[in-house]
Amino acid sequence: MSTQVTSRPASPPPPNRVRWRVPVRLRKSILVTHIVSAGAWIGIDVLAVVLVAIGWARAGDDRATVYQALADFFVVPLLLTALIAGVVCLITGLxxxxxxxxxxxxxxxxxxxxxxxxxxCAMMLAFLGPITELSTGEQPLADIWFVSFLAATALALLSFATVLSVFKPWGRVAPQAA
Structure with a gap:
């Protein structure tokens, strides 16, 4: 009497299968780093919006002084910091x-x-050149619009991403096979 062994076709992986197992503490450390970097990024954007608004509220020489201080002390150093926070957020998210x-x-x-x-992150990279020109005086201080555009847009994008993290809408990209 012979027995025939039949192989079963490979079944699809379970729906919540994790591809890369990491220890719980490492995963939580990555999550904390992700949240902190996103929070830092949002904080820098809020600061940028506030400083540009203060500059717009000023008149004449005061406005030029505020914008020059914004360019010298905020724009380049803190936007570079925001870019670093954005890249850290991207890497930890991945x-x-x-x-x-x-x-x-x-x-x-x-x-x-x-x-x-x-x-x-791409927006910050694209705007870093013009912003650097602003801080060196190569561009007139009246052209501060791109700083406010960058900060306000990034703030809106990051706020929306935070909402997505909390509510997790829309379900799966591809429906699961039955």
Whole structure:
């Protein structure tokens, strides 16, 4: 009597399977770093919006003084810090996507957050040149609009990303096979 062994077809992985297992403490450390870097980034953007608004509220020479101080002490050093915070937020977000059930492109809210982070970092890189020209005096102080645009847009994007993190809307990117 012979027995025939039949192999079963490979079943799809469980829906919440994590691709990269990390110890709980490391995952929590990455999560804390992600949250802190996002918070720092938001704080820098709030500061930028407030300083530009103060400059707009001033008249004449006061406005030029505020904008020059903004260019000298805030724009370049803190926007570079914001860029670093953005990159840290991006890297930790990628690590969390690989190390948690949410994955990188499994859920819409995660994919949108990833896209928002990349767009915000790219905006900072694109505006860093003109902002540096402003701080060196190569560009007139009246051209401060891009600082306010950058700060307000980044603040809106980061606030939306925070809302996505809390509410986790829209479900899966691709419906799960039955």
């Amino acid at each position: 690590l969390l996507g690989l190390a948690t059930k949410w994955a990188l492109l499994r859920y819409w809210w995660v994919a949108v957050k990833l896209a928002l982070n990349v767009v915000a």
